[in-house]
Amino acid sequence: MQLMQKEYLTPTYMREFRCTGAACEDTCCSLWEITIDQSTYDKYKRLPDKPLREEINNNMIRNSKNSKSYASFKMNQHTGNCSMLKGGLCSIQAKVGETYLSQTCSTYPRVLNDGDEIEVSALLSCPEIARLVLLSEDAMNFTRSHELQTPNLRINKPNSSTSKKKQCILGLRELILEILRDRQFSLQHRLIIIGVLLDNSAKLFHSGAFEQVMTFLEEFRGELITNEELRNYDIFPSDIQIQFQVLNNTLMAHLSKFLWNARYNECMNEYLKGMQRNGSSLSESLHTYRSAREEIYEPFIQHKAFILENYVINHVYQNFVSDIHAGVNLFDFFAKLAIDYSYIRLHLIGMAAHRQELNEEMVVKLIQSYTKNYKFSDKFLTAILNDIQEQGYYSLGGMSLLIK
Numbered sequence: 001m002q003l004m005q006k007e008y009l010t011p012t013y014m015r016e017f018r019c020t021g022a023a024c025e026d027t028c029c030s031l032w033e034i035t036i037d038q039s040t041y042d043k044y045k046r047l048p049d050k051p052l053r054e055e056i057n058n059n060m061i062r063n064s065k066n067s068k069s070y071a072s073f074k075m076n077q078h079t080g081n082c083s084m085l086k087g088g089l090c091s092i093q094a095k096v097g098e099t100y101l102s103q104t105c106s107t108y109p110r111v112l113n114d115g116d117e118i119e120v121s122a123l124l125s126c127p128e129i130a131r132l133v134l135l136s137e138d139a140m141n142f143t144r145s146h147e148l149q150t151p152n153l154r155i156n157k158p159n160s161s162t163s164k165k166k167q168c169i170l171g172l173r174e175l176i177l178e179i180l181r182d183r184q185f186s187l188q189h190r191l192i193i194i195g196v197l198l199d200n201s202a203k204l205f206h207s208g209a210f211e212q213v214m215t216f217l218e219e220f221r222g223e224l225i226t227n228e229e230l231r232n233y234d235i236f237p238s239d240i241q242i243q244f245q246v247l248n249n250t251l252m253a254h255l256s257k258f259l260w261n262a263r264y265n266e267c268m269n270e271y272l273k274g275m276q277r278n279g280s281s282l283s284e285s286l287h288t289y290r291s292a293r294e295e296i297y298e299p300f301i302q303h304k305a306f307i308l309e310n311y312v313i314n315h316v317y318q319n320f321v322s323d324i325h326a327g328v329n330l331f332d333f334f335a336k337l338a339i340d341y342s343y344i345r346l347h348l349i350g351m352a353a354h355r356q357e358l359n360e361e362m363v364v365k366l367i368q369s370y371t372k373n374y375k376f377s378d379k380f381l382t383a384i385l386n387d388i389q390e391q392g393y394y395s396l397g398g399m400s401l402l403i404k
């Protein structure tokens, strides 16, 4: 019996992606551990090209048995780049082609999640992906295909779970994505509605009442049309002073521990100069935040509403199913999304205050470098979430204060 081959579900931006190679502003070969899987390691040992084989051998380190990766490339001590990167180009790819890249290198910046079909997406830490996702209105339209061109890709397998739970997680994601695409509500309002949805379904879901969650999802679809409270943005709390203080103070409290990416550092310098443009007391910075938001940020973002919408849709599409299968609490997923969104806006407002303008290039640079700096582990957002919990804002109302 022949098994049916799974289809690939692919957003438009992935079909347009081509690595920019030597022209890349923030190459993926820098300051990371470039890991090598065993089969690629063995392939390198048998390479017919002797000079290249010797060069690879000199730059490869076999990792200890308890490490997750079989081997890795040394980093160049002067540049911080992978030792195989020459003149901005990977010398393995240049000499013997992409079939010789390790799984880590061929897969990045792609993310492939296995499910009923294979869901393809990518990380916005890659500058070219960030441009494609954020600057095109139709970036998050999807098509299906039977094959992908790139060889040796890593496909993430979900944690095993019952079919009812799987169906429930997919049902939740489908409704979240429907809400995120519903432009009758502002994006902030859509995020709060998602908070209401996840807050109300978390208890049922985590107690295993998956059928009840599915029934609730149908009811919630109806509520989106008929429930005047849910549809009324004004009833959700807002306070710009609390918003600025909580976001700015938590960011400053953790910055020195987490900051490493040079491009993000440039954005942060602009943010800091911007927020101190009219003085550095709380009332002066708050005045700057309020005026830069109203006069520069809001007009730009209203005109390009799809930018942050695409960011959020890509995040949910890429992470919701795997995170919830891995045991993340539904409300925590929402809270981290709300913090992420609010932080991106905070940075952009500070940068806009500094330059007295906001443009696409600034948005792409900030979101790309913010993603690269913070999002290869969950540590930063978890630390921020803990602070926010301690300050008493870990609730739907508290998240509304950050989002609005």
Ligand code: SF4
Pocket (backbone or CB within 6 Å): 018, 019, 020, 021, 024, 025, 026, 027, 028, 029, 108, 109, 125, 126, 127, 128, 129
């Ligand atoms: S970050 Fe993206 S564009 Fe830059 S070198 Fe890596 S894959 Fe290519």
